[in-house]
Amino acid sequence: MSEKLHITVSDIGEDALIKSITHQLPLDSSRVVEGSGDDCAVLKTADPEVYELQKADAIVENSHFLSGTDPELVGWKAVARAVSDIAAMGISARPVSVLITIAVAKNHLVSEINEWYAGMRRCAEKFNFSIVGGESVSLPEGSPALISVAMVGEINRADLVLRSGARVGDVIAVSGKLGGSFQSGRHLSFEPRIGFDPKLRPTAMMDLSDGLAKDLPRLARASGVGYALDFEAIPRHDGCDVKAALTDGEDYELLMTLPESPPEDSGVAVIGRITETIETPIEGGWDHFSK
Amino acid sequence: MSEKLHITVSDIGEDALIKSITHQLPLDSSRVVEGSGDDCAVLKTADPEVYELQKADAIVENSHFLSGTDPELVGWKAVARAVSDIAAMGISARPVSVLITIAVAKNHLVSEINEWYAGMRRCAEKFNFSIVGGESVSLPEGSPALISVAMVGEINRADLVLRSGARVGDVIAVSGKLGGSFQSGRHLSFEPRIGFDPKLRPTAMMDLSDGLAKDLPRLARASGVGYALDFEAIPRHDGCDVKAALTDGEDYELLMTLPESPPEDSGVAVIGRITETIETPIEGGWDHFSK
Numbered sequence: 001m002s003e004k005l006h007i008t009v010s011d012i013g014e015d016a017l018i019k020s021i022t023h024q025l026p027l028d029s030s031r032v033v034e035g036s037g038d039d040c041a042v043l044k045t046a047d048p049e050v051y052e053l054q055k056a057d058a059i060v061e062n063s064h065f066l067s068g069t070d071p072e073l074v075g076w077k078a079v080a081r082a083v084s085d086i087a088a089m090g091i092s093a094r095p096v097s098v099l100i101t102i103a104v105a106k107n108h109l110v111s112e113i114n115e116w117y118a119g120m121r122r123c124a125e126k127f128n129f130s131i132v133g134g135e136s137v138s139l140p141e142g143s144p145a146l147i148s149v150a151m152v153g154e155i156n157r158a159d160l161v162l163r164s165g166a167r168v169g170d171v172i173a174v175s176g177k178l179g180g181s182f183q184s185g186r187h188l189s190f191e192p193r194i195g196f197d198p199k200l201r202p203t204a205m206m207d208l209s210d211g212l213a214k215d216l217p218r219l220a221r222a223s224g225v226g227y228a229l230d231f232e233a234i235p236r237h238d239g240c241d242v243k244a245a246l247t248d249g250e251d252y253e254l255l256m257t258l259p260e261s262p263p264e265d266s267g268v269a270v271i272g273r274i275t276e277t278i279e280t281p282i283e284g285g286w287d288h289f290s291k
Numbered sequence: 292m293s294e295k296l297h298i299t300v301s302d303i304g305e306d307a308l309i310k311s312i313t314h315q316l317p318l319d320s321s322r323v324v325e326g327s328g329d330d331c332a333v334l335k336t337a338d339p340e341v342y343e344l345q346k347a348d349a350i351v352e353n354s355h356f357l358s359g360t361d362p363e364l365v366g367w368k369a370v371a372r373a374v375s376d377i378a379a380m381g382i383s384a385r386p387v388s389v390l391i392t393i394a395v396a397k398n399h400l401v402s403e404i405n406e407w408y409a410g411m412r413r414c415a416e417k418f419n420f421s422i423v424g425g426e427s428v429s430l431p432e433g434s435p436a437l438i439s440v441a442m443v444g445e446i447n448r449a450d451l452v453l454r455s456g457a458r459v460g461d462v463i464a465v466s467g468k469l470g471g472s473f474q475s476g477r478h479l480s481f482e483p484r485i486g487f488d489p490k491l492r493p494t495a496m497m498d499l500s501d502g503l504a505k506d507l508p509r510l511a512r513a514s515g516v517g518y519a520l521d522f523e524a525i526p527r528h529d530g531c532d533v534k535a536a537l538t539d540g541e542d543y544e545l546l547m548t549l550p551e552s553p554p555e556d557s558g559v560a561v562i563g564r565i566t567e568t569i570e571t572p573i574e575g576g577w578d579h580f581s582k
């Protein structure tokens with residue numbers, strides 16, 4: 001017991017931490033369709049045909065962006081990540097509003113913060129959502145800056161796709177190419193897959209933020225299934241090997257499972273299939289709290 | 292111009308920073324009733340009788356709570372502050388759901404985070420809202436911990452009270468007593484004024500988080516009016532002088548303006564009146580970025 005009290009977050013890693021803290025959370029089942037565990041929380045609205053989506057996310061200086069990075073791109077990234085999570089809930093998912101919380105040292109430059117907001121505004125205008133407020137708090141001098149966002153969106157109820165819907169026999173597919181996002185700068189300029197329409201009806205879907213090697217096992221666990229990957233079939237960005245495509249992270253592409261192989265012109269690539277047990281174990285990917 | 296580029300957040304303070312960054316934010320007027328500038332953002336819902344409320348807030352170790360503070364109380368405070376902002380929007384305002392983002396060093400104890408969540412759960416059960424998810428990110432060792440919350444609530448449209456509704460001739464009133472919150476520990480255990488019913492119809496309302504000396508001028512600016520305070524009439528906690536009641540902050544009481552004096556048994560105390568110009572200038576209160 002006393003040993004348990006000294007366990008740190010790096011001892012158990014991000015997924016176990018989240019499992020620990022989201023255990024037995026109070027959920028009002030008359031309102032909440034899905035709590036934590038998917039790309040977004042899902043809540044009922046007064047319109048029986050529409051669900052509300054809610055997503056919190058945060059980026060930290062020198063972890064998600066390097067000091068000296070163009071702050072306008074940092075602002076874009078901060079909110080575009082949440083838009084990507086909205087996109088992962090289904091074809092008609094769209095962002096509605098966002099709240100921004102910034103935590104900066106007292107000597108942080110106002111001009112840089114204004115540039116963050118310029119990037120956020122650009123993303124809001126592109127994807128048609130409102131920046132409705134936020135909060136600012138101070139950190140000790142020398143602390144990394146942090147931008148925390150909370151996005152509300154909505155989706156037509158019939159279009160909702162969760163991580164938990166994958167079934168044995170489904171094919172696994174991804175939009176776009178994977179790997180090299182941070183090194184190439186794509187992590188600062190990616191376009192969230194809002195309105196992505198492969199004319200398919202995915203059984204399960206999520207966005208790829210921590211790398212396929214981290215995210216596919218999450219989808220499989222949520223669905224209670226395994227997977228068999230065809231590693232050579234994973235679409236890779238130029239200069240990326242399979243390992244990079246699996247573990248670099250920050251791809252912001254959609255990972256989905258489909259009941260049958262998609263047509264050639266669908267815009268997604270088949271990379272494997274859902275099995276009963278894990279046939280191609282993978283590891284790596286991004287963990288905020290890895291040692 | 293080059294001088295402007297070197298302005299820091301402590302040079303201009305919190306209110307000017309927020310004014311700077313919320314300038315010209317994109318707002319979809321078909322959805323957004325009120326953006327930043329009030330206790331909560333207000334959005335239309337599919338039910339014409341109900342508005343959605345959205346609030347982001349954050350607390351930082353050694354700023355909003357001291358290291359070593361009972362973490363269960365820290366968790367309560369983190370979410371109760373947002374509940375207080377919901378309460379400030381009107382009599383029928385109620386929280387629905389919250390997303391939690393924690394930023395901690397890799398060597399942060401899991402047991403402490405679990406205690407934060409125990410306090411958040413206690414608040415969620417008391418005020419009947421759901422904890423629907425969140426995010427965790429890592430900070431460098433030695434960084435203060437940060438808890439960022441995003442709360443969604445709702446209110447019957449007819450009950451909505453904004454900061455901007457005060458009119459010359461209104462009386463100014465507060466619920467409860469002010470001062471000494473941090474020193475006494477009340478900042479960790481306060482009960483948000485959800486369902487507070489003085490059987491009055493306030494013309495304007497906000498919650499007192501940064502101190503009356505900071506918050507009343509904000510309400511007056513939003514309404515385009517002045518104020519005359521009767522300093523001796525401000526209800527004070529034991530051991531607090533007028534200055535403490537004005538500037539200590541973290542009261543989490545409701546500040547409101549009323550078209551006429553409330554009855555004796557209303558549970559609010561009249562502390563002044565709304566005037567055309569400021570007759571009793573006040574200063575002080577909490578500013579995250581003051582030098």
